[in-house]
Amino acid sequence: MDSIYEDVRSILENRRIRSQILQEQKNEQILKEHPQLQKIEQEIAETTEQILLNSLESKSSDDLSSELRRLNRKREDILKSCGLSSDEFEAQPYCKKCGDTGYIHIMNKDGSETDVLCECMRSLLAPVMTARSGVDKYPGYSFEKGSDAFFASDPTMLETYTKIRLLAEKERIPNAIFYGSSGKGKTFTAVSIARQYAKQGRSSFVIRLAEAQELLMEHRKMIQSFYTPADKERAVERKVAYLTEADILVLDDLGVEPRTANTEADLLNILDTRILSGKTTIITTNLDMDTLKDRYRGRVFDRIDRSFAKFHFSAGGSRA
Numbered sequence: 001m002d003s004i005y006e007d008v009r010s011i012l013e014n015r016r017i018r019s020q021i022l023q024e025q026k027n028e029q030i031l032k033e034h035p036q037l038q039k040i041e042q043e044i045a046e047t048t049e050q051i052l053l054n055s056l057e058s059k060s061s062d063d064l065s066s067e068l069r070r071l072n073r074k075r076e077d078i079l080k081s082c083g084l085s086s087d088e089f090e091a092q093p094y095c096k097k098c099g100d101t102g103y104i105h106i107m108n109k110d111g112s113e114t115d116v117l118c119e120c121m122r123s124l125l126a127p128v129m130t131a132r133s134g135v136d137k138y139p140g141y142s143f144e145k146g147s148d149a150f151f152a153s154d155p156t157m158l159e160t161y162t163k164i165r166l167l168a169e170k171e172r173i174p175n176a177i178f179y180g181s182s183g184k185g186k187t188f189t190a191v192s193i194a195r196q197y198a199k200q201g202r203s204s205f206v207i208r209l210a211e212a213q214e215l216l217m218e219h220r221k222m223i224q225s226f227y228t229p230a231d232k233e234r235a236v237e238r239k240v241a242y243l244t245e246a247d248i249l250v251l252d253d254l255g256v257e258p259r260t261a262n263t264e265a266d267l268l269n270i271l272d273t274r275i276l277s278g279k280t281t282i283i284t285t286n287l288d289m290d291t292l293k294d295r296y297r298g299r300v301f302d303r304i305d306r307s308f309a310k311f312h313f314s315a316g317g318s319r320a
């Protein structure tokens with residue numbers, strides 16, 4: 001289990017405990033200030049206890065139940081006369097949306113339920129996810145206001161860019177390949193997507209394909225070597241795991257990497273693992289589809305052709 005999720009869970013747990021303690025102190029204070037309330041609370045507690053005991057011994061509690069109803073009504077009256085409501089005795093969570101659990105139940109259109117990350121959890125995860133994503137190498141590559149100006153001269157591209165931005169906010173980006181000559185905004189758009197996901201607390205990773213190759217080579221060497229410093233080992237392991245496990249992976253600049261004996265097998269493994277587990281991959285390349293087909297004959301091209309939406313970047317101007 002990734003330690004970041006454990007850290008976040010313990011923060012949420014502390015928030016729950018804290019609000020519970022604060023509430024207990026507050027309740028004590030309220031009861032102290034209103035002795036008649038304290039008295040009735042005591043009576044309600046005793047009656048409830050007696051009803052429980054009776055039910056254990058299979059005795060009837062009809063009289064006690066009506067007594068309990070009477071006491072509860074009396075409690076309501078006292079609360080009203082003191083200007084208090086019963087909500088004031090309930091612990092108030094730090095996050096009211098999720099009650100400090102970090103997740104919210106949502107009902108899908110088909111009636112099934114899903115747990116989604118609550119905003120409070122997302123904001124706890126976001127800084128770590130951003131730091132791990134590698135987007136810091138691309139300052140300014142983000143869906144900030146005005147970022148669409150680059151595509152303004154090309155209405156089709158502008159529309160595509162706007163759609164992609166909205167899909168990224170909803171975390172609905174499909175597997176996609178951005179192709180077209182250099183300077184048309186492919187890497188810019190791909191990194192902006194990765195940054196958006198990280199900002200929303202999702203694991204995201206941007207890496208040039210050539211670097212991914214080096215990383216996997218380093219990983220192979222590490223496995224064969226007798227000794228690797230522990231922190232280095234952890235860093236390499238985590239990055240390698242991210243290639244297949246990150247919610248979104250940007251493989252930048254396909255086609256310029258040096259060809260090695262492992263290139264195609266590594267790439268195929270990453271793509272297949274991610275397709276199987278439903279994780280999103282974005283590939284950018286300066287090659288056109290025909291050249292790509294010639295270069296990656298067989299299974300790699302087949303995966304891209306079948307499972308990836310193809311976006312041709314054609315806008316004027318110059319950008320990465």
Ligand SMILES: [Zn+2]
Binds near residue numbers: 096097100103119121
């Ligand atoms: Zn929350």
